[in-house]
């Protein structure tokens with residue numbers, strides 16, 4: 001079992017819905033798990049939680065039970081058959097937009113009370129850029145922005161990067177081109193978006209790898225299975241293994257941000 005000295009927290013956002021956030025979050029989490037890491041997946045959606053559906057996982061309780069005070073965070077967590085610890089999101093409860101600052105902070109802080117040793121926490125965000133989504137993104141150490149090569153997805157990815165960097169002053173922004181024709185096309189998409197960021201935001205973003213368009217990802221989705229499990233030999237699964245490899249090689253961030261942050265105590269513990 002590989003162990004990291006601290007928990008790496010990666011938030012997955014896109015702005016627009018339907019771009020592939022959940023697909024990337026779930027399959028990246030499984031690929032990291034297959035590398036031997038201890039991985040938790042947090043479905044940070046209160047409106048249309050679907051990580052559990054993509055994982056094919058039954059969850060008796062979810063975030064709504066935590067928010068209403070009926071359950072502790074530990075009590076809603078389930079272990080998926082792929083060996084992931086899943087914090088299930090809620091469906092039809094409320095819009096992320098209506099999640100208050102206090103509720104958001106309560107959720108982030110509840111993670112700190114957990115005993116589990118974890119190597120990675122992957123946070124699958126709700127669509128949009130509601131304040132609660134941005135607060136969750138700010139509470140992560142790294143941010144992966146999923147984008148497809150289409151004008152509205154590119155505009156939304158750029159909009160998300162703009163608000164994260166200009167209003168929240170966040171760095172550690174990485175682009176994950178999804179459903180692209182090839183790795184080369186993904187790199188081209190990254191370069192295009194990065195150029196616009198350099199020109200208009202005076203900042204650059206980073207690249208961690210692309211996921212190709214693969215009909216087996218969609219076929220897996222229809223069977224309520226992640227592609228890593230449904231078709232491990234597929235191009236999609238290969239890309240997720242590469243993404244996990246690249247993600248695991250990023251240098252650890254030992255410096256607390258100073259704001260609301262997942263597992264901030266663990267960061268401080270490492271430093272002392």
Ligand SMILES: Nc1ncnc2c1ncn2[C@@H]1O[C@H](COP(=O)(O)OP(=O)(O)O)[C@@H](O)[C@H]1O
Pocket residue numbers: 014016017018019020021022023024127178179180211212213214215217218221236
């Ligand atoms: N690389 C890909 N190739 C083919 N289909 C994909 C790919 N990534 C995602 N999809 C499909 O696109 C749809 C939306 O993906 P999803 O992960 O639910 O998006 P989001 O979480 O951003 O709303 C799903 O049906 C999923 O199977």
Ligand SMILES: [Mg+2]
Pocket residue numbers: 021022023050125
């Ligand atoms: Mg989703």
